[in-house]
Amino acid sequence: MEPLILLAVMIFSGLAIFLKDLLKAVICLMISSIFLGIIFFKLGAPYAGVFEISVVAGLVMVLFILTISLVGGEDFVKEPAIPVIFFLILLGIFSQLAVFGFKVSFIPSSATGDKFLNFGQVLWAGRTFDMVAQISVIFAGVFVILAIVSRKGKNGK
Amino acid sequence: MFLFIFIAVPLVVAGFLPLVSRVSKKFLPDFLANLCLVILVAASITTFKLWPGAGSFSHKIFWFGDSLNISVVLDGLSLLMIFIISSISLAVGLFSIDYMDKYGSRAIYYAMFLVLVAATNGIVLTSDLFTMYIFIEAAGLASYGLVSLGKTRDSTEGAFKYLILSAVASSFILLGIALIFLTTGTTNIKEIASVSRLVPKLSVILFLAGFGLKSGLVPFHFWMPDAYTGAPAVLPALSSGVFVKVAGVYAMSRVFFNVIGFSYNISSLLVYLGIISILVGALLALGQTRLKRLLAYSSISQVGYIFLGIGTGTPLGIIGGLLHLFYHSIFKSLLFLNAGAVEYATQTDESTELGGLGAKMPFTSTTNVIGLLSAAGVPPLNGFWSKLIIVIALIQIKMYFYAFIAIFASVLTLWYLLLIQRRVFFGKLKEQCENAGEIPFWMNLSLVGLALACFWTGVVFAPVILKWILPAANVLVEGIRSSINTFIIGGS
Numbered sequence: 001m002e003p004l005i006l007l008a009v010m011i012f013s014g015l016a017i018f019l020k021d022l023l024k025a026v027i028c029l030m031i032s033s034i035f036l037g038i039i040f041f042k043l044g045a046p047y048a049g050v051f052e053i054s055v056v057a058g059l060v061m062v063l064f065i066l067t068i069s070l071v072g073g074e075d076f077v078k079e080p081a082i083p084v085i086f087f088l089i090l091l092g093i094f095s096q097l098a099v100f101g102f103k104v105s106f107i108p109s110s111a112t113g114d115k116f117l118n119f120g121q122v123l124w125a126g127r128t129f130d131m132v133a134q135i136s137v138i139f140a141g142v143f144v145i146l147a148i149v150s151r152k153g154k155n156g157k
Numbered sequence: 158m159f160l161f162i163f164i165a166v167p168l169v170v171a172g173f174l175p176l177v178s179r180v181s182k183k184f185l186p187d188f189l190a191n192l193c194l195v196i197l198v199a200a201s202i203t204t205f206k207l208w209p210g211a212g213s214f215s216h217k218i219f220w221f222g223d224s225l226n227i228s229v230v231l232d233g234l235s236l237l238m239i240f241i242i243s244s245i246s247l248a249v250g251l252f253s254i255d256y257m258d259k260y261g262s263r264a265i266y267y268a269m270f271l272v273l274v275a276a277t278n279g280i281v282l283t284s285d286l287f288t289m290y291i292f293i294e295a296a297g298l299a300s301y302g303l304v305s306l307g308k309t310r311d312s313t314e315g316a317f318k319y320l321i322l323s324a325v326a327s328s329f330i331l332l333g334i335a336l337i338f339l340t341t342g343t344t345n346i347k348e349i350a351s352v353s354r355l356v357p358k359l360s361v362i363l364f365l366a367g368f369g370l371k372s373g374l375v376p377f378h379f380w381m382p383d384a385y386t387g388a389p390a391v392l393p394a395l396s397s398g399v400f401v402k403v404a405g406v407y408a409m410s411r412v413f414f415n416v417i418g419f420s421y422n423i424s425s426l427l428v429y430l431g432i433i434s435i436l437v438g439a440l441l442a443l444g445q446t447r448l449k450r451l452l453a454y455s456s457i458s459q460v461g462y463i464f465l466g467i468g469t470g471t472p473l474g475i476i477g478g479l480l481h482l483f484y485h486s487i488f489k490s491l492l493f494l495n496a497g498a499v500e501y502a503t504q505t506d507e508s509t510e511l512g513g514l515g516a517k518m519p520f521t522s523t524t525n526v527i528g529l530l531s532a533a534g535v536p537p538l539n540g541f542w543s544k545l546i547i548v549i550a551l552i553q554i555k556m557y558f559y560a561f562i563a564i565f566a567s568v569l570t571l572w573y574l575l576l577i578q579r580r581v582f583f584g585k586l587k588e589q590c591e592n593a594g595e596i597p598f599w600m601n602l603s604l605v606g607l608a609l610a611c612f613w614t615g616v617v618f619a620p621v622i623l624k625w626i627l628p629a630a631n632v633l634v635e636g637i638r639s640s641i642n643t644f645i646i647g648g649s
Contacts, residue, residue: 047344054291055291063298066298067317129285130287130291134291135168136292137291137294139268139272140295143268144299144302146262147269147305
């Protein structure tokens with residue numbers, strides 16, 4: 001399972017470099033970070049996994065998207081066809097792998113590896129309050145983007 | 158469960174507001190957001206009534222009988238902060254009812270506002286450093302959005318600068334937390350405090366830079382004037398009154414006093430940065446002509462007072478610092494909202510274009526005088542008592558020069574704020590002000606309420622200290638005590 005997830009990290013990181021549209025590149029980077037977080041969990045470092053998913057995949061990506069919204073950019077970027085097709089196919093395959101793989105497998109819940117729980121339990125059983133904070137982050141990100149988009153719409157830009 | 162409403166209620170209402178705006182664009186968002194803020198003020202007062210007056214208590218959250226792993230912790234310091242957040246937010250919320258007409262969708266505005274309130278409450282109530290960090294980021298994100306609501310190039314530039322510098326601050330804070338986790342194996346505040354000797358010195362520097370940037374301390378203050386100048390006045394009022402206090406001052410105090418352990422070196426650093434901020438902020442404010450920019454520099458100077466008081470590490474100094482934190486939230490929000498009222502009536506906050514507004518806006522002129530006299534520390538208004546206590550605390554530990562600087566900067570504050578008052582509200586009526594009139598009811602209500610609070614909390618300062626400030630100061634003093642104990646036990 002781990003080599004496949006590692007492959008997903010590499011492919012989505014590669015796509016983040018090759019895609020010309022900044023927004024799509026950021027989304028690829030976010031997916032890559034989620035898979036990296038999963039690897040941390042698998043390797044028995046749940047805190048590193050939580051940091052990776054909460055901060056890098058969640059927070060930093062919201063910051064990237066906000067920055068792109070603030071500074072604007074080209075309205076439409078023509079992508080080469082291959083990365084786009086690759087992106088969609090691989091996203092489908094790897095997300096299925098991740099979901100099915102972690103439904104059944106048990107991973108260590110602490111660095112000492114003395115306790116094994118499934119993925120969902122490890123992610124949130126110990127860090128439920130982070131989830132509330134993450135909801136605040138997502139809300140803030142969505143509202144800020146809505147505010148910027150509505151302002152740009154009104155200005156006709 | 159009761160304590161969790163400080164986070165859950167604003168978050169839930171924020172989620173519903175964009176949907177509600179499809180039914181009613183103005184009334185329902187105004188009503189729901191302000192109702193939510195009224196509930197929070199009532200809840201904070203009820204919590205205060207139920208509060209035993211000392212110690213801390215934590216609550217586990219249950220969901221249909223199952224215990225969730227969410228534990229909120231309340232002590233004297235967090236209770237004070239919760240009250241400040243709720244009451245200042247309510248004043249800003251009421252002001253927004255009429256003020257936000259020209260700033261686009263008010264549902265989105267209130268949604269960001271309430272996320273900011275929920276996140277700042279989360280910072281105060283959490284018992285985990287990492288969760289605190291995520292809440293700081295959530296509050297920061299909502300702040301960038303509020304800054305960018307201004308429709309000018311200034312506001313976009315201010316939001317961008319704010320975003321980039323805040324990201325730098327966040328990196329420092331996160332690195333500091335990671336270092337602590339590396340050495341102690343936990344991010345729980347209580348657990349770290351019990352092994353505080355293991356905390357690396359580098360994390361102190363990282364936290365100082367990170368929280369210093371969030372609170373706008375010199376030399377980390379660059380974002381503040383730009384972010385505040387272009388934004389709608391409600392943002393600086395909310396940021397200076399709430400966000401800077403919570404994400405900067407509260408978080409830094411909590412980490413230094415109750416997590417890492419207060420030491421002589423940290424004390425010296427806070428005192429130096431405090432005194433430099435007081436002086437630099439006041440001197441830079443002197444040359445400003447734009448109201449919000451001037452008030453931003455004034456905020457930098459006043460935050461310096463808070464750190465100067467807390468940094469002394471003496472019980473009296475800490476009381477003075479926390480009292481100034483409370484009072485500064487009131488009078489600085491008032492001054493920023495006054496600037497917003499002037500901008501609302503005249504379409505500008507450039508003081509050189511303004512004059513003679515006193516006759517046209519008597520309420521705003523009066524509340525502005527009260528706010529500026531409080532900021533300058535004129536008795537019997539609230540700013541006088543907090544500054545007096547800080548100066549006495551400095552004299553008590555023989556820091557005469559710093560006490561002199563604190564008094565000197567107070568005179569400078571009076572000078573630049575009176576100059577602005579004279580230029581904007583007195584003298585001959587200028588062309589820009591000819592069509593100006595008194596501001597609408599809700600804006601006036603908010604200003605008058607804050608002005609009365611400046612006056613009332615000054616007159617009854619002793620009960621304020623005894624009931625609100627002393628329990629909060631005890632939390633920090635307890636932190637110093639336990640770090641001394643740790644040092645003695647560790648040394649023996």
